[in-house]
Amino acid sequence: MLPLTPSLPPGYHCRPCTPEDVPVLHALVTDCERELYGRSRTDAGAVAADLRRPGLVPELDTVLVHDRHDRVVARAWVDRRSEVDVHPAHRGSGLGAALLGWTLARARQAGTARVVQTVPDADTDAVDLLRAYGYRPLVTAWLLHCATSAEPEVPEPPAGITVRPFRAGDGPATHVLVQDAFDAWQERRQEYEEWASHTVERPTFAPRRSALAFAGDDVVGAALALDVPGTDEGYVEQLAVRRDHRGRGIARLLLRHTFRAFHRTGVHTCTLWTHSDTGALGLYLRAGMTVRQSSTVFCKELEG
Helix, strand or coil: CCCCCCCCCCCCEEECCCHHHHHHHHHHHHHHHHHHHCCCCCCHHHHHHHHCCCCCCHHHHEEEEECCCCCEEEEEEEECEEEEEECHHHCCCCHHHHHHHHHHHHHHHCCCCEEEEEEECCCHHHHHHHHHCCCEEEEEEEEEEEECCCCCCCCCCCCCEEEEECCCCCHHHHHHHHHHHHCCCCCCCCCHHHHHHHCCCCCCECHHHCEEEEECCEEEEEEEEEECCCCCCEEEEEEEECHHHCCCCHHHHHHHHHHHHHHCCCCCEEEEEEECCCCCHHHHHHCCCEEEEEEEEEEEECCC
16 A cells, blocks of 8 residues: 655645654654643653554654754654644644545545544634544543642542552553543553553653552552653553442542652653543542633544
C-alpha cells in the first residue's frame, strides 16, 4: 500500500515521522501548547508513546511537515484517534485543513469506521474546522488542578485497606486493575506494553508519588503520577478503583496521598484530566480540585 500524501499549500513539503523525530515533534507540541495555554503540559515520552501505538504504521499513518527552510511546522497522525498540530506561526496557512483532510482520507483507506480527535474548547478555529468537516461532539474533557499552600491532610483508610507507593513489579497487577476499571467507557482494552508505555515505563513516571491501595494482597486502587519536565506541577495520569471497592473514599484517599507526596518535594499544584463518560467530575470537585480548561472529543463516522 502506497502512503497518501496531503495536498499541502505551496512552500511546504512532508514525509512520515520516525522515532528519531521525537525531539522536534515534542518541540512543536510544546510551542502549540504554550501559545494556547501559556504553558506546556506534554512530555517527550507521551509523543514517543503515540508513535508506538499498536496498529499505527508510521510510514502510512503519520505526516511531518516542513516549510521551505526545512523547519518542522506541523504534524499529524491517525489510527482511530487522530491528532493535528500546526505551529502558531503557520496557522491560517491552510495546513490544518490539509492535514485534517489527510487524516480522513488515510482512515478511509485503512477501513476505519470512525475517527476521533480531541480539541481544546479555547481553540475556536480548530473547533470550527472540525465542525465544517462533519465532526460531532462526543464527550467533554476537563483539566482540573489543585493548589495547596499547606501540606495536604490524608484521611485514614477504610477498614481493611492499606496504601503504599508504587514499587517495581507492581505494573502487571496495576494494569489489570486499570483496564477493568476503565472497561465501562474505554474504547478497547490496552495490552500491557501499550499501557505501560503511557504510564509506568514512561520516563517521567513518578513511582514514589504514585499510590496503590490494597485489600490484603490485592490491588484495588491506583493513582499513577508523572513529573512533567519544564513545569512546576505534578500530574496524575490515571486514577482507578476496583468496582467492588468504589464508594468507600479510596479514590480521594489516593489523590491525597499523591498530592502530599508532591507537596513534600516542593510541588504545590497537581493536575489531572477526566471526561464526561467517567462520571468522576464531582469526585474531583469534592476533593478540592477546580476546572482549569475544557476540551471536546469530536468524532466522525466514516462507514458508507
